[in-house]
Amino acid sequence: MSQRIIYCDHNSTTRTDPRVAEVMHQAAVEIFGNPSSGHRLGQQARALLDKSRSQIAAYIGAKPSEIILTGTGSESDNLAIFGSLNAPDAAGCHLLTVATEHHAITHSADWAQRHGFEVTILPVDSRGRIDPDDFARALKPTTRLASVMLANNEVGTIHPIAQLATIAHERGVLFHTDAVQAMGKIPVDVNDLKVDLLSLAAHKFYGPKGVGILYVRSGTRLASIIHGGGQETGRRPGTENIPGVVGTAEAMRIIADDPQEAARVGAMAKDLRYRLAHQLDGIEFFGDPENCLPNTVGVGFGGVDGESLAIALDLKCICVSTGSACMTGAAKPSHVLQAMGVSERFLRGSIRFSFGRENVPADAAAIADTVIAEVQRLRKMSPVKV
Ligand SMILES: Cc1ncc(COP(=O)(O)O)c(C=O)c1O
Incomplete structure (x- = not known):
């Protein structure tokens, strides 16, 4: 043996949970229409997409219209950063983030700095924590976005996101959190966390690989970083990954049930x-x-x-x-x-x-x-x- x-x-x-794989398989072989097609098979896919989006939204306390489906956690992070920095009135603005973020954030911040944005990287202490007073002091009148991860992928340190988001909002700054490592391990609720933007990746919580989520609070201005059709209200064009989205909703249901x-x-x-x-x-x-x-x-x-x-x-x-x-x-x-x-x-x-x-x-x-x-x-x- x-x-x-x-x-x-x-x-x-x-590992993709077998229950997730089962609903994905069913969706892949039975509901194959393009949700943008007007015919009955397209509309059948649209209905399934809408249902799954509503389920995903409900699990994190969001509205369905606040969920953007992406391809990975990295893409969600990139969309949060560049979608905020690329807004029409954001040229040369300031981005605040932390030294221990995932490279999907730190390398995006490096790119932004090389392309004319001002970037501040906050240091951490020996436990990987940032000081909320340092965070408040680092905000500027020109700060467009602050991005602090909910939980670190290497050492597990959890940041006080609700407290930091409140500080950011008092100064009129958008707040993003990378919650890719948190989902399924600690509670993730966008209202409790008080965030404007939040990233997830389904493969970290027994869902499929190749599905990311970006939560975008209603009213948050976000430019698209991919150009194409009108999917995801034009903010993330591309034909939707229906089996992946169905699987992600099922993965979240399993977490909520246990x-x-x-x-x-x-x-x-x-x-x-x-x-x-x-x-x-x-x-x-x-x-x-x-x-x-x-x-x-x-x-x-x-x-x-x-x-x-x-x-x-x-x-x-x-x-x-x-x-x-x-x-x-x-x-x-x-x-x-x-x-x-x-x-x-x-x-x-x-x-x-x-x-x-x-x-x-x-x-x-x-x-x-x-x-x-x-x-x-x-x-x-x-x-x-x-
Ligand atoms: C905290 C964090 N953010 C983002 C990512 C990137 O996710 P993905 O590999 O789905 O692009 C990871 C992956 O390890 C992560 O741990």
Whole structure:
């Protein structure tokens, strides 16, 4: 019998839930019309699209007209940034964001800076937190948009979004949050969060790959970054991905129907944390223990190369990440850990464990035992002191 794979990389992506795949398959083969077509098959697709959009909206406290369907979380982030900066009266305006954002935001901010916009990147403390007073001080009369992620993908730190959005609104500034890592792990409600724009990606919460969502509060001015037909009220042209949207609505329904899941997953992450903390010296946990995604455990192992440890774990059928998935293979130190001031030895030996539906409670002990054995083996071979 082949060894069971322990998948502990749910922040990179998740398996499409079989219930999601089933409704997607049905939609793909049965409802194949183009929602823009006037005939009955087109209108059948339109009806399904409208129903799914309404369901998606309801799960995050939005109106159906406030949901723009995109292709990825990155696209949603790009649309939030460039759609705000490209508004007719926004030339040369100011963008405020944070050093630990996903590259979909930081690289967009770099691009904006190279093309005449003023950009401020707020620093974080050692737990990955920003100071709301720093945030308030960094807003300018010319600030068009502030973008702060709800939860960090590498270390799990959760930002006080409602508080920051309130500060931004008092100064007449639009507020965007990247909630790609938050959905399914902590509550995501656009009214509680008080945001104008919010990004999601279905593949992070057991939905299909290739579906992103951008919530845009009614009345928010947003220019299109793709030019074409009138789909998504002209703000994101292109024939709609009906199976993907149906699957996304189903993925959200499954989350809403199982409010205990976050606690189940959180208990496993806590167990791993406890075991590593009590059985291994020379390690550092990253992030904010008081405000952290329940499933995420970011750890630095002193005296070990993170890539070597991840490979060693993979050989033992344990799948983890050395940072965000997008960084894997690039062999660059994580910009998130660097921004948090993590020391070189823990930066080099960093691993992210992210639990989810693939896991059972015994996984925490199995992962801990294997990690401890592999770290001890690698340390013996390493010239670097713990
Ligand atoms: C916080 C965050 N934002 C955006 C993205 C990009 O999402 P996608 O890969 O769907 O483009 C990711 C993916 O890891 C993420 O973690």
